[in-house]
Amino acid sequence: MTTPLEAAEPAAAQAAGPGDGRSTRSGTLRYALSKAGGALFSIAMVIVGTFFLFRMLPGDPVRSLAQGRNMTPAQLDLERSRLGLDKPLIQQFFDFVGDTLRLDLGMSYEYKRPVLDLIGERLGPTLLLAGTGLVIAVSLGIWQGTRAGWRSGSTFDRFSTGTSLLLWSVPTFWLGLLLMMVFGVGIGPIPGIFPFRGIESVDAPDGFAYVLDVASHMVLPCLTLVAVVYAQYLLVMRSSLLEEVSQDYVTVARAKGLRDDDVRRRHAVPNALLPTVTLVFMRVGFVVGGAVTVETIYTWPGLGQLFYEAISVPDFTLMQGTFLLITVAVIVMNTLADVVYHMLDPRVRSA
Amino acid sequence: MTSVATTRRRQALSRFWADFRGHRAGVAGVAVLVAAVVLALIAPLFIDQSVTSVVDTTGDDFDAPSLAFPFGTDESGRSILLMVWWGSRTSLLIGFLAALLSIVIGMVVGIAAGHFRGWLGAVLMRVTDWFLVLPSLVTALVLAAILGGSTFTIIMAIGITTWPSTARLIRAQTLAVESRPYIERSKALGAGHWHITTRHVLPNVAPLLLASTTLEVASAIVTESTLAFLGASANKTSWGTMLRGSYDFGAANEGAWWYILIPGLAILAVVMAFTLVGRALEAVLNPRLRRAS
Numbered sequence: 184m185t186t187p188l189e190a191a192e193p194a195a196a197q198a199a200g201p202g203d204g205r206s207t208r209s210g211t212l213r214y215a216l217s218k219a220g221g222a223l224f225s226i227a228m229v230i231v232g233t234f235f236l237f238r239m240l241p242g243d244p245v246r247s248l249a250q251g252r253n254m255t256p257a258q259l260d261l262e263r264s265r266l267g268l269d270k271p272l273i274q275q276f277f278d279f280v281g282d283t284l285r286l287d288l289g290m291s292y293e294y295k296r297p298v299l300d301l302i303g304e305r306l307g308p309t310l311l312l313a314g315t316g317l318v319i320a321v322s323l324g325i326w327q328g329t330r331a332g333w334r335s336g337s338t339f340d341r342f343s344t345g346t347s348l349l350l351w352s353v354p355t356f357w358l359g360l361l362l363m364m365v366f367g368v369g370i371g372p373i374p375g376i377f378p379f380r381g382i383e384s385v386d387a388p389d390g391f392a393y394v395l396d397v398a399s400h401m402v403l404p405c406l407t408l409v410a411v412v413y414a415q416y417l418l419v420m421r422s423s424l425l426e427e428v429s430q431d432y433v434t435v436a437r438a439k440g441l442r443d444d445d446v447r448r449r450h451a452v453p454n455a456l457l458p459t460v461t462l463v464f465m466r467v468g469f470v471v472g473g474a475v476t477v478e479t480i481y482t483w484p485g486l487g488q489l490f491y492e493a494i495s496v497p498d499f500t501l502m503q504g505t506f507l508l509i510t511v512a513v514i515v516m517n518t519l520a521d522v523v524y525h526m527l528d529p530r531v532r533s534a
Numbered sequence: 535m536t537s538v539a540t541t542r543r544r545q546a547l548s549r550f551w552a553d554f555r556g557h558r559a560g561v562a563g564v565a566v567l568v569a570a571v572v573l574a575l576i577a578p579l580f581i582d583q584s585v586t587s588v589v590d591t592t593g594d595d596f597d598a599p600s601l602a603f604p605f606g607t608d609e610s611g612r613s614i615l616l617m618v619w620w621g622s623r624t625s626l627l628i629g630f631l632a633a634l635l636s637i638v639i640g641m642v643v644g645i646a647a648g649h650f651r652g653w654l655g656a657v658l659m660r661v662t663d664w665f666l667v668l669p670s671l672v673t674a675l676v677l678a679a680i681l682g683g684s685t686f687t688i689i690m691a692i693g694i695t696t697w698p699s700t701a702r703l704i705r706a707q708t709l710a711v712e713s714r715p716y717i718e719r720s721k722a723l724g725a726g727h728w729h730i731t732t733r734h735v736l737p738n739v740a741p742l743l744l745a746s747t748t749l750e751v752a753s754a755i756v757t758e759s760t761l762a763f764l765g766a767s768a769n770k771t772s773w774g775t776m777l778r779g780s781y782d783f784g785a786a787n788e789g790a791w792w793y794i795l796i797p798g799l800a801i802l803a804v805v806m807a808f809t810l811v812g813r814a815l816e817a818v819l820n821p822r823l824r825r826a827s
Binding site: 228355 | 663664667668670671673675676679680681752759760763764766777780785789791794798801805809810813
């Protein structure tokens with residue numbers, strides 16, 4: 184929980200390499216390349232790690248994969264050779280790496296379909312939900328954080344900091360349960376307002392009405408996701424604006440006779456935005472965790488729910504595939520954050 | 535020599551306490567925490583495992599709050615109040631131990647990475663960064679699913695996925711401490727790695743460790759309840775497994791708001807208390823924050 188508030192700093196510290204006379208453009212390119220190399224290394228480590236992690240399954244992997252289905256010894260042997268488990272470990276390892284690089288993530292036991300197809304189906308709803316949630320959370324967080332930080336110590340500031348600390352402490356799933364109970368099911372005589380199961384109604388209409396139907400299904404999941412992730416954007420925006428307010432250039436801008444609004448909008452906020460923007464990318468792993476929980480509660484047919492199903496069955500091939508995909512996506516986003524930060528902030532380049 | 539240091543440290547401690555008392559929210563947090571821990575510790579004097587048994591229950595299913603059951607009952611007629619009380623033992627235990635594990639790993643890696651500047655430090659930072667980008671909840675779920683659900687594996691899963699941020703914090707602090715002249719003096723007098731890290735670096739990073747431990751416990755409790763809710767639990771009654779039960783047995787549809795509200799409020803109260811204490815500690819210990827707050 185301490186991480187988000189400091190997450191931006193390591194990025195800055197890490198990015199601050201020794202400055203020299205290189206032209207900025209080639210410096211940025213070189214930086215991006217070195218970061219990309221690091222990311223590739225991390226991804227390779229994830230693949231290797233995943234291989235060994237999923238070989239740590241207690242007992243016979245075929246048995247645990249088959250999960251209590253009745254199988255004759257002959258069937259078990261067949262299955263074992265189909266999975267390549269009769270080969271030596273090193274051979275299995277190279278097969279796994281090769282398959283993964285060719286995006287062959289294996290077959291799901293539960294669905295009897297390739298894992299990659301399942302992931303492809305579920306990607307859309309997750310992107311829709313997490314994307315919408317993230318846009319709302321970031322804009323709301325930045326707006327409220329700016330207002331709170333600009334008038335620090337005001338009632339609005341104390342209220343904002345208080346609510347974000349509260350939201351920060353609330354477990355995502357509990358907030359989801361509460362919202363589902365209050366707005367989905369309804370309490371006592373008050374009926375629920377929003378649907379809380381799935382992404383569309385059983386008798387979903389076509390055309391524009393369909394969009395409305397999906398939108399109404401999205402209200403509660405989105406609200407839950409926003410409530411939990413926006414607090415950190417607010418707190419970071421607030422504290423980085425506080426850093427800027429005491430800087431000399433703000434005093435100069437004021438001394439020039441600029442209106443308060445202009446000082447804020449044109450001088451302080453653009454500088455304070457940097458750490459917050461980086462944080463959006465840096466904390467994408469946190470959003471992913473939130474998405475798993477939210478999708479599970481509202482049975483939103485996305486990647487998070489797929490992952491949850493894989494955990495609860497348990498379907499290890501599916502779990503392995505979704506885990507790989509989520510992790511690689513998070514690593515890519517983090518690398519992008521580093522590079523973007525480096526490009527945007529000249530202070531980091533010529534430290 | 536030691537006595538000088540001891541007096542100075544004692545003075546620092548009393549100054550710290552005076553500063554801390556100034557943070558009313560922090561003091562309130564401490565009060566809540568002490569109450570929660572004491573309640574969890576004395577629970578066996580009043581109740582036992584049987585409050586979580588579904589066989590010999592006295593209430594009806596989904597009984598609304600009444601005198602006999604102040605917080606109502608769950609799907610098998612068990613008292614929510616007693617279950618929350620008993621469950622606090624598991625939730626707090628896992629929270630504390632997971633945070634401890636995470637902090638110890640973070641401390642050792644952080645100090646080592648800051649102290650040994652050569653390839654060892656570089657490798658350690660590489661590993662830390664790698665762990666830092668892994669989505670922690672997803673990784674913890676996979677670990678718990680593979681290792682099987684027990685108190686020990688849940689603690690491991692949380693500890694292994696949360697240490698990197700502490701390691702980074704401690705490394706930065708270690709670097710700052712080691713650039714001070716007295717470390718050089720100590721080296722000149724022949725101090726080895728062990729002496730420098732344990733006698734000079736550790737006492738200097740200890741206050742920060744304290745603050746981050748408090749925050750870490752809060753996040754470990756949330757993670758534990760989330761893991762339990764998503765089905766990776768130690769099969770013991772905890773606040774997370776209770777909420778899982780409320781979801782599985784459709785408490786929302788039954789209108790059993792108490793079943794959802796009470797365990798969640800328990801989590802919220804404890805986590806808020808830890809967060810407030812942690813923030814107050816940070817504010818007292820970190821002069822850079824003192825100005826901002």
